[in-house]
Every structure is written in C-alpha cells, then in structure tokens.
C-alpha cells in the first residue's frame with residue numbers, strides 16, 4: 586500500500602515510487618505477481634475475503650498486487666481517489682460507460698473521437714436503449730442544446746484523434762453538472778503529464794496505457810480513474826463479473842513505463858515542436874495542425890488547458906490520397922503504424938485505418954480528408970524525422 590505522504594510528493598517522485606508494495610524479499614523493482622489465484626490459510630479466511638470482511642487478494646480477475654501497484658501509481662499521479670487497470674484503452678472506455686448506464690439514459694459525445702470510441706457511443710450503447718447524441722465538441726452551444734435531464738454521461742477526447750481539435754473541458758463539465766451528468770474524458774492524446782482533467786471538472790478519466798504510459802510499443806493496457814464511490818460501487822462489480830482484467834505482466838510494463846513518463850513526454854513535445862516547425866512551410870504540405878503552433882484554431886484554449894502541446898501532428902498533403910500514400914510509402918525512418926505515443930515515430934492514414942469505419946460524409950464533417958495523415962512524433966533525433974519527410978515529400 587502506498588504511504589499517505591506519497592500524496593505530497595512531486596510529479597517525478599510519484600511516477601517512480603507511487604503505489605510500490607514490497608514483498609518479504611525487499612526487491613527494489615516492483616515484483617510481477619503472475620498468479621491467477623491466491624490461497625487462503627483456512628476456509629473461514631476464504632469466506633471472509635469473498636465477503637470483503639478481510640483484506641487480501643482473491644483472484645486476479647478481481648485484483649492483483651502488480652495491477653494494484655499500477656492503479657495506485659496512476660491514482661496518485663492523476664489526483665484521483667481510485668483507479669482500476671484494464672486490458673486495453675477500449676476496455677477502459679467501454680467499462681467506464683457501460684457500468685453506469687441503463688436503458689432510457691442519454692449520452693452526449695463529441696463527434697470527433699477515435700473510431701472504436703465512436704462505435705461504442707454510436708452503435709453499441711443504442712442497442713441497449715441508451716440514446717447518444719453526437720455534437721461538434723468545439724461548439725459549446727451544441728453541447729448546451731444536446732445536454733438534458735436524461736443525460737447521464739458526456740464523453741470527449743481532447744485533443745481529439747486524429748483532428749487534434751481541442752474541447753473546453755471546464756465549460757463542458759459545467760454544462761453537464763447542471764443536470765448531474767458525469768463527464769468522461771479520454772485523455773490519451775494529452776497524456777497524464779500535460780493535462781489534468783479532474784482539475785477541469787472531469788468525473789472519470791480514461792487512458793489507453795498502450796500509448797505514452799507504456800511508451801515503448803510493448804503491450805496493451807488501460808486505466809479508469811474516478812471517485813472511490815464510483816469505482817467501488819459501479820465500476821468494480823462490472824469489471825469483476827465481465828472480466829476485462831489487466832495482465833500482471835502488462836501492469837508491470839506500465840509501472841516501468843510510468844517511471845520515465847515525464848522525461849519521455851518532455852522530449853516528445855520538444856521533438857514534435859521541432860518537426861512541426863520544420864515541416865509546416867514545406868510546399869508539399871497543404872496544412873499542418875499541431876497544438877503548439879499559433880496557427881492552431883484553439884491556441885488560446887490550449888494555453889489555458891494544457892501544460893504542453895503533446896506529440897501528435899495532423900497534416901494534409903497536397904495531391905489527395907495518392908500523394909498521401911506516396912508520402913507514406915516513401916518514408917524510410919518513420920513507420921506506417923496506427924499506434925501512437927511510442928518512442929518510434931509512427932504515421933497513419935486515418936481515412937483508411939483508424940476511421941475507415943465512418944462513412945465518407947462523416948469523415949468530411951470531421952475534417953478527416955483523404956489527404957490527411959496523423960503522426961506520433963517519437964524520441965529519435967527530430968532532424969532525422971524532418972529529413973525523412975523531406976526526402977519522401979520530394980519523391981511525390
């Protein structure tokens with residue numbers, strides 16, 4: 586169990602030491618408890634643990650020491666009362682919504698979200714009698730018009746995948762709270778270091794830990810953070826009985842990832858800024874969006890809401906899909922991959938990958954054109970990334 590004084594630690598200390606529990610061997614690195622179950626000293630102890638009358642672990646679908654270390658470190662880092670680790674970012678989004686909603690409830694969601702998140706709010710929830718309204722997340726009057734007494738949750742990503750549009754989280758939270766709806770923020774693009782949704786009024790924060798938290802492209806994971814009451818009463822029974830458990834091994838990778846998160850994110854931001862600056866005026870690029878550039882339409886909001894612009898860049902190549910594909914195929918260093926937040930620079934064509942499920946008109950509404958590419962700037966020397974782009978652009 587983390588000691589109480591850990592709450593007053595500064596960020597870097599929380600990232601390295603938060604939530605650490607040592608076994609009787611006194612290991613310095615967190616132990617990996619690869620066990621499905623736990624034994625009890627006697628039948629009475631088993632009964633008491635199942636009844637929650639005795640502390641201790643029961644079964645790794647419910648909880649596990651390595652997973653709990655990850656959860657406690659995340660809760661400390663985020664300033665949340667509690668956290669639950671799950672198998673992937675999508676398991677986190679699904680569980681955070683499904684555990685609290687029922688037929689007759691309504692959800693208001695930003696239209697610009699990751700393709701699988703759109704599937705959950707747009708297709709899955711309505712199957713269970715939950716009505717979803719999609720709104721332009723940057724338009725506060727649209728949120729205001731959609732939120733009503735039946736709204737139980739609002740869902741948003743900021744910056745959004747892949748358009749990098751930014752939503753005024755505090756203003757949306759204020760609107761949602763007037764009707765008692767909970768604000769669920771997918772904070773993946775911002776990272777836990779660069780944006781603090783709870784300080785802006787969020788009730789539930791979710792992450793794909795697969796991204797910057799692991800940060801080295803090794804494993805899938807997710808985490809949900811919220812009040813202790815929400816986690817204990819609504820989320821935990823849902824997770825316990827539906828089973829999207831985080832593997833202890835993956836939780837250990839995430840713990841190790843967290844130890845260097847602020848160092849990596851700072852370098853990611855530095856590199857992405859250099860890459861955005863180095864490419865924005867290239868004659869082969871029609872448009873480049875990066876939250877760190879003054880040309881981003883919500884630059885002022887980004888300054889207020891975020892502690893740094895992140896490592897994601899969206900760009901449009903002159904010459905449509907053909908040119909975008911030629912650019913991708915011409916890159917020799919940057920990998921074509923739909924993952925993000927990795928130490929390796931990765932690039933994807935959202936219209937044919939992460940957002941291919943959406944009809945063409947919907948992609949157009951969101952600003953996902955056939956010429957658009959989304960890049961996650963990694964930890965290589967940024968000049969090598971810029972050089973790679975320039976040689977690929979010159980080859981179009």
Ligand SMILES: Cc1ncc(COP(=O)(O)O)c(C=O)c1O
Nearest residue numbers: 673674675699746773793795806
């Ligand atoms: C914003 C966002 N949310 C959720 C996810 C899902 O995460 P995972 O792949 O870990 O399920 C992703 C990426 O895949 C994402 O970019």
